[in-house]
Amino acid sequence: MTEAPKRRPPGPVTLSPLTLALILIVLALALIAVWMVVHQKPAAPVAPSEAGLPATTWPNRALTPGAIDPAVSDGAICAHDWAPGDPPQEGGDMTYSKAARHTSSHVKDAVFAEYNLTNPHDGGQSWEIDHLVPLSLGGRDVQENLWPESRTGDGLNAWAKDRLEFRLYRMVCDPPPGTQRLPLTEAQTALRTDWVAAYRKYCASEADCPAFGGD
Numbered sequence: 001m002t003e004a005p006k007r008r009p010p011g012p013v014t015l016s017p018l019t020l021a022l023i024l025i026v027l028a029l030a031l032i033a034v035w036m037v038v039h040q041k042p043a044a045p046v047a048p049s050e051a052g053l054p055a056t057t058w059p060n061r062a063l064t065p066g067a068i069d070p071a072v073s074d075g076a077i078c079a080h081d082w083a084p085g086d087p088p089q090e091g092g093d094m095t096y097s098k099a100a101r102h103t104s105s106h107v108k109d110a111v112f113a114e115y116n117l118t119n120p121h122d123g124g125q126s127w128e129i130d131h132l133v134p135l136s137l138g139g140r141d142v143q144e145n146l147w148p149e150s151r152t153g154d155g156l157n158a159w160a161k162d163r164l165e166f167r168l169y170r171m172v173c174d175p176p177p178g179t180q181r182l183p184l185t186e187a188q189t190a191l192r193t194d195w196v197a198a199y200r201k202y203c204a205s206e207a208d209c210p211a212f213g214g215d
Contacts, residue, residue: 057156057196059132059147063114066132066192067140072096074184077138078173087140097135103146111146126151128158133191134165137172138184156196163209164199165191171202 069087076090083092088099108129112119120126130149133139149158168190171182190198203209 053156053196054153056150057153058194059149060115063144064132064147065144066188067142067145068133068138068188068192069100069140072138072184074172074181077136077184095136096138100135100139100141103129103141107143107146111143112148115148117148124151130158130161132195133188134169136165136169137187137191139188156199159212160199160203160209161195162212164195164203167202167209168198 077096080095082088082094082096082099084099088096109119111129127148128151129146131139131145139145151158168187172184172187175181
């Protein structure tokens, strides 16, 4: 019998230059897509607005997102047993606000500069370097929580926000009889999100947020 011819083992697969180029292009596009997903920047938060109010009524969220001390609880913020520190520590005889306040003139100048303003050095008559989340409600005394707020602008200016802050502090620490205590985190979130909307909600009447002597 005649032996059947032996089969040769298959040789290596050879790709044409065009096929190889297409594969490399697909791999490159896949790598680019993965890189874009990993390095994608989060969408910028939408700035609040309201007809009739200038944009400067609110802080620039990119510069002043607000900052809080997460270690402060509802009950602790109302106590008078804080010692100075950054952030304050328990064990003293101060309010949290007094123990936390240490804003230097250098920091104030830096805040004015990043908002493209010049510090008028007029004792706060024109502008207040304000804490977006006030120290009395657990805000941090850091640049990310500071912004220049007009004291001379019409309507909702620094004086109005001061009244709102006092109202919220009372609702957190000493709510009127027959009303529920406002959670500290809710007050902080309201201020960080849109303090004007919070003013409309919590200062609906003059009796809710009476004027101070400086108004």
